[in-house]
Amino acid sequence: MILSRWLGPLIAIGVTLAVPVAAAGETRTSPKAVLELFTSQGCASCPPADALLANLATRPDLIALAYHVDYWDYIGWPDTFGQEANSVRQRDYAARWGSGRLYTPQLVVNGVKGVVGSRRNEVDDALAQASLDLPVKLSTRNDMLVVDVEGRPGLPEAVVWLVTYLDRADVAIERGENEGKKVAYTNVVTNRQAVGMWEPGIGAHFKLPLKEVLTGKSNGAVVMVQQEDGGLPGTILGASAFQR
Numbered sequence: 001m002i003l004s005r006w007l008g009p010l011i012a013i014g015v016t017l018a019v020p021v022a023a024a025g026e027t028r029t030s031p032k033a034v035l036e037l038f039t040s041q042g043c044a045s046c047p048p049a050d051a052l053l054a055n056l057a058t059r060p061d062l063i064a065l066a067y068h069v070d071y072w073d074y075i076g077w078p079d080t081f082g083q084e085a086n087s088v089r090q091r092d093y094a095a096r097w098g099s100g101r102l103y104t105p106q107l108v109v110n111g112v113k114g115v116v117g118s119r120r121n122e123v124d125d126a127l128a129q130a131s132l133d134l135p136v137k138l139s140t141r142n143d144m145l146v147v148d149v150e151g152r153p154g155l156p157e158a159v160v161w162l163v164t165y166l167d168r169a170d171v172a173i174e175r176g177e178n179e180g181k182k183v184a185y186t187n188v189v190t191n192r193q194a195v196g197m198w199e200p201g202i203g204a205h206f207k208l209p210l211k212e213v214l215t216g217k218s219n220g221a222v223v224m225v226q227q228e229d230g231g232l233p234g235t236i237l238g239a240s241a242f243q244r
Contacts, residue, residue: 027138028063028241033130034224035064036108037117038090041079042072044177049105049117054186056123063222063241065165066188069104077176081169081188089192089233096232111226111236134238136223144207145242147195147223151203158198158227158237162208164191164218167243190218198225198237210244219244 037053039046050066057064069090070082093108094101105117109130115122137148149160165187172182198204204225213221220243227234 026243038106040072042077042176043104046105136238136240138240147206149204155200163222
């Protein structure tokens with residue numbers, strides 16, 4: 001679906017979740033790419049992209065995240081995971097690239113390239129060119145998530161983000177374009193917040209209480225280092241994921 005103008009948010013409704021929890025303390029380090037899928041339960045074109053993301057999420061060299069937008073809620077089914085913040089992030093990517101077009105499903109690779117998330121050939125081409133060169137080390141000690149990022153003199157400073165997610169949810173969609181379908185969603189973003197800055201000359205080091213990182217239904221987290229340009233998201237330099 002393509003949106004030519006910005007639409008305001010509506011209130012999302014609840015959902016019953018089926019959540020299998022991964023092995024305790026599982027981490028994913030040194031990925032080649034962070035995949036951000038902008039999707040919606042109200043978009044008939046999105047289920048194939050949701051399925052492709054689930055497949056890509058099994059690859060150890062990729063970190064996959066699903067950002068559910070809320071701008072399609074008005075057509076009959078409020079996305080149960082839709083957040084205005086996710087729609088804003090997608091809009092900010094479009095602004096960064098000088099584009100006036102928002103659409104779902106859109107897959108953003110490493111913050112630098114957006115492709116149609118259901119077109120496997122476009123996704124494969126983007127992945128073939130993808131790389132993340134900045135190691136982000138995660139460890140758990142004394143109920144803390146410890147983040148260490150080395151310095152890289154000569155690069156601009158960047159923001160260290162913590163993105164939490166729910167690894168799986170099965171949703172029965174009752175109205176809208178996907179009425180009657182039951183869709184499995186993977187790595188659904190539940191929250192996103194900045195935890196500090198990465199300084200090229202010294203790197204970054206943070207200790208985050210696990211009980212505050214994984215709250216509510218979230219059972220996984222991604223720490224990513226991402227450049228900004230005028231407050232808009234830019235290149236992702238490095239990332240790691242943790243899932244309990």
